[in-house]
Amino acid sequence: MINIKTILVAGAGTMGQGIAQVCAQAGYKVFLFDVQPESIQRGLLAIDKNLQILVSKNKLKQEELVDIASRIKGTETVDVPADLVIEAIIEEAEAKRKLFAAIEKVVAPSAIITSNTSSIPITQLAATLRHPDRFAGLHFFNPAPVMKLVEIISGVATEESVMEKLKLFVQSIHKVSVVAEDAPGFIVNRVARHYYVEALKLVEEGVASPEEVDALLRASGFKMGAFELMDLIGIDINFSVTSSLYNGFHQEPRFRPSRVQQQKVLAGHLGKKSGQGFYKYNKD
Numbered sequence: 001m002i003n004i005k006t007i008l009v010a011g012a013g014t015m016g017q018g019i020a021q022v023c024a025q026a027g028y029k030v031f032l033f034d035v036q037p038e039s040i041q042r043g044l045l046a047i048d049k050n051l052q053i054l055v056s057k058n059k060l061k062q063e064e065l066v067d068i069a070s071r072i073k074g075t076e077t078v079d080v081p082a083d084l085v086i087e088a089i090i091e092e093a094e095a096k097r098k099l100f101a102a103i104e105k106v107v108a109p110s111a112i113i114t115s116n117t118s119s120i121p122i123t124q125l126a127a128t129l130r131h132p133d134r135f136a137g138l139h140f141f142n143p144a145p146v147m148k149l150v151e152i153i154s155g156v157a158t159e160e161s162v163m164e165k166l167k168l169f170v171q172s173i174h175k176v177s178v179v180a181e182d183a184p185g186f187i188v189n190r191v192a193r194h195y196y197v198e199a200l201k202l203v204e205e206g207v208a209s210p211e212e213v214d215a216l217l218r219a220s221g222f223k224m225g226a227f228e229l230m231d232l233i234g235i236d237i238n239f240s241v242t243s244s245l246y247n248g249f250h251q252e253p254r255f256r257p258s259r260v261q262q263q264k265v266l267a268g269h270l271g272k273k274s275g276q277g278f279y280k281y282n283k284d
C-alpha cells in the first residue's frame, strides 16, 4: 500500500502541467500550485486542451475528460492535504529550498516530498529540510504525458521505504522508473548533454546554422534536432542544467555552457513557451 491519494504539484509551467495531467489521469486528486496565478490558469487550460485532443483522437471519452478535469484544482497556497508533493518550479536551488521550507510546515509528517529538478543535487536540496529522509528526486521527461521514463533519485538521507513507495507510485501512473544515485545530471541529462553542447558549438563556430544541424540530425534518425529540442525544453532550463553539470563536475570543459545559449536566455528567447527561441512560434 502506498497510501497516496492526493498530490500537490508545485509549479504550473511546462512540466507541472504535464505531471498534474498524468497523475489525474491515473486517478489521483491533484492540487496545482504556482506563485503566479496566471500560470495556474494557463496550466489548467493547457491540460484541458491536451485532454480534448485525446478525446478528438478517440483515446479518451468525454465523460472521462470531465472526471479527470474534476480531480485537478488550482491552488494559490501549498497548505493542502497532500500525501505526495512533486515540485516542478524554476531550476534554482534557493527558490526550491524556500518552497520546501514552506511545504514542510504544512504537510503531514507522513507525506513524501520530491523534486523534478533536472540537475540540482537531491542531497543539496534535502540538506535544509527538517526531514530529509522523506525527500527524493522524481524526474519526469518532457512532455510528461508522453514520455514513459521517470528517474527516481535518492539523496544520502533518503529512506529506503520512500524509494520503494515512489517505485510503486511511478508504476501506478503507468510509467517506467529507473533508480539513480545522486550525481550531477543523474543518468539521462548527463548522457544527453553532449547532444546539446556539441550542436551549440557547431553554431558558435559558424560551421552550420541551427536549421542545418537539426535537419541533419533528423535525417540521421533522431526524432528531433538539438535546437528544436532545446526550444521544447525551454532554453533557460537547458542552460541551467548545463551550468549545473559544468559546476557539478568542477568545470570540466566538456560540459562548458554555450555563449549562444546564454545570449538567448538574456534576450528572453526561451523557446516554445516564450514564442521565440532558436525558432519562432505562434503562441497559441
Ligand SMILES: NC(=O)c1ccc[n+]([C@@H]2O[C@H](COP(=O)([O-])OP(=O)(O)OC[C@H]3O[C@@H](n4cnc5c(N)ncnc54)[C@H](O)[C@@H]3O)[C@@H](O)[C@H]2O)c1
Binding pocket: 010, 011, 012, 013, 014, 015, 016, 033, 034, 035, 036, 039, 087, 088, 089, 090, 091, 092, 095, 099, 116, 117, 118, 119, 139, 140, 141, 142, 232, 233, 234, 237, 273
Ligand atoms: N522543461 C523540461 O524539459 C524539463 C524536463 C525535466 C525536468 N525539468 C525540471 O522541471 C522544473 C520546472 O521546469 P519547467 O520547464 O516546467 O519550467 P517553466 O519555466 O515552464 O515553469 C516554471 C513554473 O514555476 C513557477 N514558479 C517559479 N517560482 C516559483 C515558486 N517559488 N513557487 C511556485 N512556483 C514558482 C513559474 O511561475 C512557472 O510557472 C525545473 O526544475 C526543471 O529543471 C524540466
